[in-house]
Amino acid sequence: MLLYIATITLLLGAVLALVVRGNSLRAWLAIASQAVASAAVLWAVVPVLLGAAPLTAVVPWPAPLGDVRLQIEALDAFFLCFSLPMTLLGSIYALGYLQPYMKGKRHVGAHFGLLNLTALSFLIIYTVENSFAFLLGWELAALAAWLLVIWDHENQKIRFAGFNYLVSTHISFLLLVAAFVIGGDQMHSTDLREIGGFLRQNSFLRDVTFVVLMTSFGLKSAFFPFHTWLPRAHSAAPAHVSALMSGVIHKAGIFGMLKFTALIDAPPAWMGWYVIGFSTLSAVMGVLYTASQRDIKRMLGYSSTENVGIAGLGIGLGYLGLTWHQPALVVIGFTGAILHVLNHALFKCLLFYAAGAVYRVAHTVDLERLGGLRRAMPQTTLFFLIGSLAIAALPPLNGFVSEFVIYSGLLGAAAPSPESRAVLIAVAALLAFVGAVSALAVTRVFGVAFLGVPRDPKCVAHGEAHPAMRLTMAVHVLGVLAVAAFPLAALGLAQAPVADLMRAQGLAPDAELLAGPARSYAPVAWACAGLLLTLTAVALLRRSLTRRHAVHRTWGCGYTAATARMQYTGASFASQFGNVFEGLLVFLRRLKLPRGPFPERGHISTHCVDGVENRMFQVLGTATDTVTRLAGRLPEDTPVSFAAGFVTLVVMVAFLLAGGAL
């Protein structure tokens, strides 16, 4: 009942945002409707998350949908619980971010209405059990996100980024349709539960469907190498849209993986290794790209690829646990993945909001032009610092909690053979590398943009960001700190969803098993408390030693005419690291060096472009050239014509035979 109220309120809010007069009224109406909807949804689903029975309902609907079954289990409840309130926070942030347009002629109601529709799409995706309705929700989220991305559609680059995203998300959509069609065709049903029955059968077609599903969710969540749309979309979109896309909307991919995990019965070992392989690749490649971006939002986009990789590692561990009949590993893997999703939503949104605040105040997010933001915006600086430390998984903040759980799964003794244990340990070593590089990346961004002195007089910040933006960031910081302060309670939040996933697999988890991750984290929590205590003690000691101090210029190593332009830049900070991994990263350098006795003005600019996108277009270009050349030779060159005809014949015969076999 409450969910219907939420749905109607959201729709009503969207419509009202379009029709009433005055931009602020439109915005506030949308926000109010989202607040009501969020409250209603939380009221309804929090008990489910805490272990109450699932909510179910059936909405009768004419063909072709058929009756739409709604069911909210603990996993759905978990995703609903953070998705809707975070969308609401994003909308509040938009009040500040879109401030320059609020008084202008532009109609911002459409934008807020789309935010409402995004919230509605979560309500559909996380509740329905009908494949058609699920696809509708999926498509609604994709279209709303696309329209939100192209807010500044007058800029050609942003339109390009938008279309890039639209194409990618629809490939994901089509793959999902394909998987549902295969499953639905086999089981003659549109109900996801029934389609799940197909995923339980051990057949070749089931395996193909699994790969198709994983590719679709991988595209949605921007796993490497399906991430090419992401850095463009995230740097083009308004900050709150980037935040919601990265932290909330694309978590639907992870949700899909987890939901369909529950449907697959005793997955074979290759599925677990497949997911772990892809996730490791995503984490490593994603983090390598974060180290050398000059656009803060692009860097944060790549960091999403890294973080879904880390969450994916947890899911892969869960699969392997199912394969090896190790319930403890199943609990560790899924708990780590689920908590990491929440953690990522918290700190990634926070960082995107802070980047947006920087953009509004300093008019750029280009690292090479920023600097010394701390002086003008102390609060945003503090928020960004906390987000940075959290995203680099440094203790005692929240990122470390979920990563430690995943480490304990990777390093644990659950694997049946020493070889597989060694492989998992090697993955843990790669995760350690990911953590260290991520620390490098955030140090670079925070250090270059917020510390030091301004590099470009055109990009100097005067004053803090809009209060609505700061409020949103503060709420996210509170979330980050809450998980850090109560890690065991946060791990407890994942218990009910994990228990559901396990029960769907025919396992009967008891409370002791489910509390495994919390038990293994408890001493770490004490160590973190010890760290905080030591920090406080050292800080007090240091303060008593340095009561009096003098102020002078930075020591220039004997050079006294240093200027702001001589500070270490983001590019120079990353250059040595980039040199080590130059085989994997693609740098685009445009330079004109000054020459001769009377040099003209020179310039150099370095961009780290996406290697996959670069090569994808190269390969496409080469392929077109080859086809054109071959096609041109077809009429005149007899052997080529014969070869082409022969290939066509073989393909046709193969199709006929395959049709007969089925």
Next chain:
Amino acid sequence: MTGQTAALAAVHLLALLVLPIVMLGLVNRVKSIWAGRRGPRVLQPLADMRRLLRKQPVYSEVTTEVFRLGPTVALATGLVAGAVTPLLGPQSPLGFAYDFVVFAYVLALGRVFLMLAALDTGSAFEGMGAAREATYGAVIEPALFLLLGGLMLASGHADFAGLMAWTDFGAFGVGLRVLGFVVLMILLQIEAARIPVDDPMTHLELTMIHEVMILDHSGPDLAILQYAAGLKLTVCAALIAGLLNPVSWAAQPWLAGAVALAIILAVAVLVGTIESLIARLRMRAIPGYAGVAVIAGALALALAALRLGGSP
């Protein structure tokens, strides 16, 4: 038993507080002897730090509170890492399953704040040092995990205490320990900024890593950072001691502790000797040098996996 545990914890903390100064002094003394001088007393670093503690610090006008946080976090993380690490025998006040993950990440936290403090000054030199520190720190990170993973496979334990109590000194055990020594020695040289990775005595800012990051720190802050560097040296040396210690902890705890202390001091002598005989590597060669540690770690892991797979 609890009385003995408490006594050992007290000894651990005492050693943790005293050893950094002794280690730094010992390294300098060994270097002087190699150079043909008598050299300063072993406790000279203590006198230096006391002198610095009395001084009034000078802060750059550009710096913010992040700069002030740098030394605090560096020292606190060093102390916590030291509390997790077994120092004199395979026992530490804070030991639990996968404690080495916490060890690595706590040290990383200290590193991040040191780099941020360097970037806070707006000095190109200090930014350069921070970039180097970040790069080498990232490249060395997997080596420790690979090595400890191999030891985990071999010993069947998942915490420092269990790993360090592993007492197989057959051909396999010795082989694994040789690889482990290579990994930990390179780790020590990178973490504690010693030759051939970094030269703490160099006079040219362009060739420094750790020293250039702390150019602007003065007075008590500089003393804290010097102490923190000694702490890192001690902790890394303690890992080596735990790996090589042949005396069984369970049978003779006090003898094992004495042997561990001897090995830690021997590591300081070794560090001083290396610094006297070998030149610093070119900056460009350091990632390759860290790569040696990663390969040694991977070999240790592969060796352990093969051994376990071969003889069930």
